[in-house]
Amino acid sequence: MIRDVLLLGNPSLRQPCEPVTCAGLPAAREAAQDLRETLVDLRRRLGFGRGLAAPQIGSRLRVVSLLWPADMILFNPKIVTAEGEQWVWDDCFSIPGLMMRVRRALSVTATYADSRGEEAELRAEGAAAELLQHEIDHLDGILALDRVDTMADVMVREEWRRQFRPE
Numbered sequence: 565m566i567r568d569v570l571l572l573g574n575p576s577l578r579q580p581c582e583p584v585t586c587a588g589l590p591a592a593r594e595a596a597q598d599l600r601e602t603l604v605d606l607r608r609r610l611g612f613g614r615g616l617a618a619p620q621i622g623s624r625l626r627v628v629s630l631l632w633p634a635d636m637i638l639f640n641p642k643i644v645t646a647e648g649e650q651w652v653w654d655d656c657f658s659i660p661g662l663m664m665r666v667r668r669a670l671s672v673t674a675t676y677a678d679s680r681g682e683e684a685e686l687r688a689e690g691a692a693a694e695l696l697q698h699e700i701d702h703l704d705g706i707l708a709l710d711r712v713d714t715m716a717d718v719m720v721r722e723e724w725r726r727q728f729r730p731e
Contacts, residue, residue: 599629617702638676665717
């Protein structure tokens with residue numbers, strides 16, 4: 565089911581999520597399906613979107629849906645290694661219209677359970693590493709805006725496009 569995305573100011577976005585357990589698996593699978601359908605709809609309507617985390621649709625479970633770098637669902641993702649540093653302009657469906665310059669690890673390795681419940685590992689670099697860190701932050705009640713050093717690192721999307729994506 566396509567769900568509404570919770571927006572900045574909604575207290576649910578600030579609450580850490582609960583791990584998915586065997587007992588909670590049916591609810592987690594439903595959340596995963598809703599996440600994927602919502603993300604696909606957002607991408608179709610807005611022309612962008614790579615990932616979405618459960619708290620953004622009001623679920624309290626540790627579930628992430630990614631369409632990039634691959635179409636996948638991650639249950640209980642956790643970053644286990646982080647290397648290097650990069651500055652990136654980040655955006656978020658829960659903070660529409662803003663771009664935020666944040667510092668992220670350049671490469672990360674995360675563990676997670678796949679859709680069959682089997683443990684897996686994902687290594688990501690560059691933009692994929694940034695995305696993974698962004699979505700896992702959501703599971704811990706952290707928003708990209710929390711990672712901004714100064715308000716000079718916040719920009720309206722249209723201005724960001726003018727400055728960094730001139731046609």
